[in-house]
Amino acid sequence: MSIALDQVTKRYQEQPVVNDVSIEIGEGEFFVLLGPSGSGKSTLLRAIAGLTGIDHGRISLHGRDVTHVRARDRGVGLVFQNYALFRHMTVADNIEFALRVRRMRAADRRARRKELLKLVALEGMDERLPGQLSGGQQQRVAVARALAHKPQVLLLDEPFGALDAKIREELRRTIRSVQRELGIATVLVTHDQEEAFALADTIGVMNHGRLLEVGNPNDLYTQPATRFVATFLGAANLLLARQSADGIRFGATPVNAEGPERVPAGREHEVVAVLRPEEVEIAGAREHLSSNYIAKGAVEEIVFTGALERLRVRLLDEPSAAMLLGPGGANDARLEVTRTQPERRDLPLQTGAQVALGARRLHVLPTPLSSFLACAPTEAAAAALANEPLLAQLSTNMKTRVVLRSIAQGPEVTGSPLPFTGVAAISAGPDAAKTVEWLLRNGANEVLVLPRNAPSPTRVFIHWTHEAARRATLAVSASLLRHVSAEAIYLGIVPEGPPGAGHAAPMRALLDARSEAQSSHGLEMRTELAIGETVSELTRTLSSGAAQMLVLGITDIEHAGTAYRSLLAAQPGWPVLLVYRSGEPQLRAEAAA
Amino acid sequence: MKTMRREPNVIPGFGITLGFTTFFLCAIVLLPLSALVLKAAGMDFARFVDVITSPRALASYRLSFGAALVAACVNMVFGFALAWTLVRYDFPGRKFIDAVIDMPFALPTAVSGIALTTVFAGNGWIGQYLEPLGIQVAYTWIGITVALTLIGMPFVVRTVQPAILEVQRDLEDAAETLGAGRFYVFRRIIVPTVLPALLTGFTLAFARAVGEYGSVIFIAGNMPMKTEITPLLIVIRLEEFDYAGAAALGCVMLAISFVMLLAINLIQVWGRRRMMVSR
Numbered sequence: 001m002s003i004a005l006d007q008v009t010k011r012y013q014e015q016p017v018v019n020d021v022s023i024e025i026g027e028g029e030f031f032v033l034l035g036p037s038g039s040g041k042s043t044l045l046r047a048i049a050g051l052t053g054i055d056h057g058r059i060s061l062h063g064r065d066v067t068h069v070r071a072r073d074r075g076v077g078l079v080f081q082n083y084a085l086f087r088h089m090t091v092a093d094n095i096e097f098a099l100r101v102r103r104m105r106a107a108d109r110r111a112r113r114k115e116l117l118k119l120v121a122l123e124g125m126d127e128r129l130p131g132q133l134s135g136g137q138q139q140r141v142a143v144a145r146a147l148a149h150k151p152q153v154l155l156l157d158e159p160f161g162a163l164d165a166k167i168r169e170e171l172r173r174t175i176r177s178v179q180r181e182l183g184i185a186t187v188l189v190t191h192d193q194e195e196a197f198a199l200a201d202t203i204g205v206m207n208h209g210r211l212l213e214v215g216n217p218n219d220l221y222t223q224p225a226t227r228f229v230a231t232f233l234g235a236a237n238l239l240l241a242r243q244s245a246d247g248i249r250f251g252a253t254p255v256n257a258e259g260p261e262r263v264p265a266g267r268e269h270e271v272v273a274v275l276r277p278e279e280v281e282i283a284g285a286r287e288h289l290s291s292n293y294i295a296k297g298a299v300e301e302i303v304f305t306g307a308l309e310r311l312r313v314r315l316l317d318e319p320s321a322a323m324l325l326g327p328g329g330a331n332d333a334r335l336e337v338t339r340t341q342p343e344r345r346d347l348p349l350q351t352g353a354q355v356a357l358g359a360r361r362l363h364v365l366p367t368p369l370s371s372f373l374a375c376a377p378t379e380a381a382a383a384a385l386a387n388e389p390l391l392a393q394l395s396t397n398m399k400t401r402v403v404l405r406s407i408a409q410g411p412e413v414t415g416s417p418l419p420f421t422g423v424a425a426i427s428a429g430p431d432a433a434k435t436v437e438w439l440l441r442n443g444a445n446e447v448l449v450l451p452r453n454a455p456s457p458t459r460v461f462i463h464w465t466h467e468a469a470r471r472a473t474l475a476v477s478a479s480l481l482r483h484v485s486a487e488a489i490y491l492g493i494v495p496e497g498p499p500g501a502g503h504a505a506p507m508r509a510l511l512d513a514r515s516e517a518q519s520s521h522g523l524e525m526r527t528e529l530a531i532g533e534t535v536s537e538l539t540r541t542l543s544s545g546a547a548q549m550l551v552l553g554i555t556d557i558e559h560a561g562t563a564y565r566s567l568l569a570a571q572p573g574w575p576v577l578l579v580y581r582s583g584e585p586q587l588r589a590e591a592a593a
Numbered sequence: 594m595k596t597m598r599r600e601p602n603v604i605p606g607f608g609i610t611l612g613f614t615t616f617f618l619c620a621i622v623l624l625p626l627s628a629l630v631l632k633a634a635g636m637d638f639a640r641f642v643d644v645i646t647s648p649r650a651l652a653s654y655r656l657s658f659g660a661a662l663v664a665a666c667v668n669m670v671f672g673f674a675l676a677w678t679l680v681r682y683d684f685p686g687r688k689f690i691d692a693v694i695d696m697p698f699a700l701p702t703a704v705s706g707i708a709l710t711t712v713f714a715g716n717g718w719i720g721q722y723l724e725p726l727g728i729q730v731a732y733t734w735i736g737i738t739v740a741l742t743l744i745g746m747p748f749v750v751r752t753v754q755p756a757i758l759e760v761q762r763d764l765e766d767a768a769e770t771l772g773a774g775r776f777y778v779f780r781r782i783i784v785p786t787v788l789p790a791l792l793t794g795f796t797l798a799f800a801r802a803v804g805e806y807g808s809v810i811f812i813a814g815n816m817p818m819k820t821e822i823t824p825l826l827i828v829i830r831l832e833e834f835d836y837a838g839a840a841a842l843g844c845v846m847l848a849i850s851f852v853m854l855l856a857i858n859l860i861q862v863w864g865r866r867r868m869m870v871s872r
Contacts, residue, residue, distance in 0.1 A: 046766075050770075051766050051770070070769075072769050072774065073772075077770065080767060082761070084761065084763035084764050086767075086781075086782060097771050097773070097781075101773045101777060142767075145771070146770075148771070149771065
């Protein structure tokens, strides 16, 4: 491994900006860290270079642990967005800087400089000052300078940011060929997905300080695991679909796609599906579609972009239209479609045209959190609940919708026994436990219990009462933690036993949980162990700090009403996300596997 | 000039503004200076040379320029440190210190001179501790230097501050990843980048110190040949109604000021060429 990061965490004022990131980058690999601004990618790069200290974790370069080694002794080459050339020095002096520091002989320095200038195609520019060069040339000098001391690792921080499109492409090619020629492990930070696709062997996508997914460009584009990656890498339509034992339906029509987990008969899950604009088929009528029909639509906007035509289509069938997720909620959601020139010639369209839409390929995300259902006694209370800061933040970050539903709370819970899909949200209080029980009985799988004005959590504790709920709880936690910047901590609780009773088994469970979270769900979490009774230990841990949250996996509905009553009623309280999976079918499935 | 294009400008009326500028320059600057030179030209050359090379005059030049040079050097070092602290660090009271820097600009120089004398006199707050150590500040050239340092400080800080702001952290980071230690970065990256501004600040502080009068006369003691600065000598000549002599000394000051201003401009031109900003 050229670069290995192990659970690297960096906080600014308690907020983690880089959150438990682990990466392994191989010999000669070109790794692109992709993310929006503020996602922590540049901080991570600076941490690798040694310019920023880290609060937790380890960094090693070529097997040498450099966590506590100063930047100047790490042997990395760093290229900045604004070139950071020494403006009072000539090109030659800039490139020879690292060699001069190392007291290399003048003749050797000159030879190395000539070699580097040839590499970046700037021969004969030795005596120019940076101010006399164009932006592209300056960045070439910066690359040559960063390579002068033969670093083991090359780091590039948005190196093309300040350049215009043509020069950007040219420089991109230069950097790629230099990197290939030297076979040097390289990390490039960018927010430009096109750049990432053009350069990367491997892409790592970051958001909110977390590394969400790592993979080769093609896999990440066709099979993203998270909605952030799906929408950040290229354009994507997000749809809510229903998965039951029979298969997946979008609105009323069955679609051809695979779901992430098997669903027991009689229960239904809501899933999030990704439909790329180029995978949408448009035809004049349903019969002419060669792919799965999804809905009727009306063309609202046509934009010609050269090679492609971009369309925005409003869905007309009522049930399907509500299942399309848009950036501002379901109301203004439109299906994005791109067509190639041949497709356009076959069926010329004007705005206002009515068309039939089909999905050539639909990818179902493995995320268990699809949408939210705010449940309260009145419509107004449900709307207030939907505006709770945490719920509003989650639904915005998840680009999903919040549906309002009125149910009578109290000792006797009543409401339409429609199947509950998505995550049900209710407000915390003395009756919360009863409501939770009723919701779980009527088909809800996840219930978020929200105290009033609960802040966005900085620490999320994860616990499950029965091993059967482990998988689902981890999946839900991983999905949740991609949308809030908080630390994840698994809390193992061991009942108090006679002295000498072995703690080996719980410790093993703790480690297993951590490695499963990491390998199957891409979730980095820390672990803590408490000894005592479950509810009182959970209460104690949650009260130990501000802005904490609990994800609790349960298998027993009976239990929910009584055992967790105090946990859900506490004031001021903390948000609790209950994850319910009925024990037996899961266990049977696991035994069969 | 036929080729001159008329482009809309923020301030209209090239003719008016140029005329106004020229008039202003003549009335306020050139006219009094010409009068000065004319007055000096009124005496014959031998006497002129005699006046400006008298031992008392020479001693005053030495003191004026020597003390000003020492003060400007002190200012260059500490002004840089002060500017660096103000730009690079955020600490409680930073804004306050930043405002205090400008105080010598606004304070009547006589006031600062009296204040310094009070503090550094043999029985003053600081003077009483320095005296037993054999260091006499007030009424010696040290006192003069202290006064000139006070006067010149804001010039250095205010010229160097923007230059330090321009030294991007990235430059230091880049140098560090290339293997340079802190002192190396300071010597090879920071100092060369800030140097033109530092020299400008130095020259401004020096020029100001040479011409300073108000604050110095209180702390200097004004003993002929020992602690008498050239501006004071000019005033003494005036009080003796020796206008020609005063004018002659004034001409020497004028010539020196001119040379120094020329030097400032040359440094700035040199600096611009070195640091060509075209991103």
